[in-house]
């Protein structure tokens with residue numbers, strides 16, 4: 001067994017001496033010691049475990065940071081409500097707007113989405129859309145984050161009360 005390992009290490013060493021670069025992409029599952037490269041030390045680790053058996057299930061660490069927000073809104077005629085969130089450290093945001101009331105009237109709200117760049121007092125408008133009670137009732141939109149904060153406003157342009165729900169989901 002030790003002779004086989006020694007032979008394997010010697011063989012791998014000679015291969016690494018011949019060529020230390022490869023056109024193959026880096027595969028983290030082959031980086032046994034997890035130091036960011038695949039070199040002779042990984043091969044030695046692997047050779048040392050040659051012939052062992054066991055359960056192939058692996059522990060995986062998932063780093064996944066999320067932020068969630070959910071709120072019901074009530075808007076009197078021709079009124080608006082604005083929301084603002086810090087987006088630092090997040091990559092993508094999904095916005096959900098649902099119009100629940102009035103049920104029997106063809107009501108609507110306009111939604112305007114902006115991202116703010118740090119140090120700037122202007123918020124370039126990213127998107128504008130309308131949620132119509134009778135047509136789409138709810139709208140989902142996903143954006144790549146392009147600023148240090150994000151704001152959106154919900155405007156009720158009608159002559160009657162409107163209510164619904166907004167939800168926001170940010171991921172890294």
Ligand SMILES: [Ca+2]
Nearest residue numbers: 035037038042
């Ligand atoms: Ca390594």
